[in-house]
Amino acid sequence: MLDMTDVYSFYGSSPVLQNVSFAVPRGSLLSVLGRNGVGKTTLMRTVMGLTDRVTGRIGLGGSDIRGEPTHRRAGLGIGYVPQGRGIVGKFTIRENILMGSFARPDGKREIPPLVFEMFPYLRDNLNRKGGDLSGGQQQQLAIARALAANPQVLLLDEPTEGIQPNIVEQIQTVIMTLNRQYGITVVLVEQNVRFARQASNLFLMLDKGRVAAHGPTESLTDDLVHRHMAV
Numbered sequence: 001m002l003d004m005t006d007v008y009s010f011y012g013s014s015p016v017l018q019n020v021s022f023a024v025p026r027g028s029l030l031s032v033l034g035r036n037g038v039g040k041t042t043l044m045r046t047v048m049g050l051t052d053r054v055t056g057r058i059g060l061g062g063s064d065i066r067g068e069p070t071h072r073r074a075g076l077g078i079g080y081v082p083q084g085r086g087i088v089g090k091f092t093i094r095e096n097i098l099m100g101s102f103a104r105p106d107g108k109r110e111i112p113p114l115v116f117e118m119f120p121y122l123r124d125n126l127n128r129k130g131g132d133l134s135g136g137q138q139q140q141l142a143i144a145r146a147l148a149a150n151p152q153v154l155l156l157d158e159p160t161e162g163i164q165p166n167i168v169e170q171i172q173t174v175i176m177t178l179n180r181q182y183g184i185t186v187v188l189v190e191q192n193v194r195f196a197r198q199a200s201n202l203f204l205m206l207d208k209g210r211v212a213a214h215g216p217t218e219s220l221t222d223d224l225v226h227r228h229m230a231v
């Protein structure tokens with residue numbers, strides 16, 4: 001479904017990602033792990049075409065999308081929920097969600113039923129301003145906005161970071177439901193190893209911009225976690 005082969009990704013002349021290769025088959029959930037600053041966010045931005053320069057191959061459903069502009073990648077079915085969420089505070093919940101629908105290739109500007117199913121709070125508060133929501137509600141809204149484009153692949157960058165504990169569990173359940181019940185392929189940047197193990201069937205451990213380990217989640221040993229994640 002989504003893969004990288006020998007990818008180098010640059011900010012200016014610095015190659016932040018180096019020689020990165022991995023594959024995420026359709027329906028999988030890949031956890032991207034590693035310490036702060038190793039390149040996890042850069043990996044997501046590279047998939048979306050948001051870094052300065054990339055070499056190597058980025059495959060989506062068998063085609064190389066490396067040369068495609070960001071909006072085309074969104075239109076081809078990649079949804080992105082960035083770290084920090086990117087909610088427009090002055091827009092209502094409805095308007096924030098509808099922004100995501102502009103990536104839909106069929107031109108429809110509507111909120112898919114799945115969004116209301118996943119997030120009853122958003123359904124019941126469509127006219128509230130994004131800026132008046134709690135961090136957890138904003139995170140739900142950011143996921144809802146990405147779902148409004150009917151993505152096949154969802155990129156989630158630390159979706160539970162800085163969120164009150166009672167909503168963390170709800171968001172974790174939504175992520176697993178989207179993957180397991182709705183078949184959406186997920187790439188998840190995650191610091192919580194316990195949740196990564198519970199949710200994903202694949203992992204990718206980054207260290208200093210390179211792949212330190214990659215494989216089925218059963219092979220994510222405590223030793224790997226200590227070596228590449230402990231401070």
Ligand SMILES: Nc1ncnc2c1ncn2[C@@H]1O[C@H](COP(=O)(O)OP(=O)(O)OP(=O)(O)O)[C@@H](O)[C@H]1O
Nearest residue numbers: 011012016034035036037038039040041042043083
């Ligand atoms: N826009 C940018 N311009 C230049 N360098 C950047 C930019 N964004 C990130 N970097 C550098 O790239 C490296 C990787 O950063 P990145 O944010 O991808 O790491 P990360 O693993 O996601 O970290 P965190 O867990 O803190 O979010 C860091 O050295 C960072 O300083």
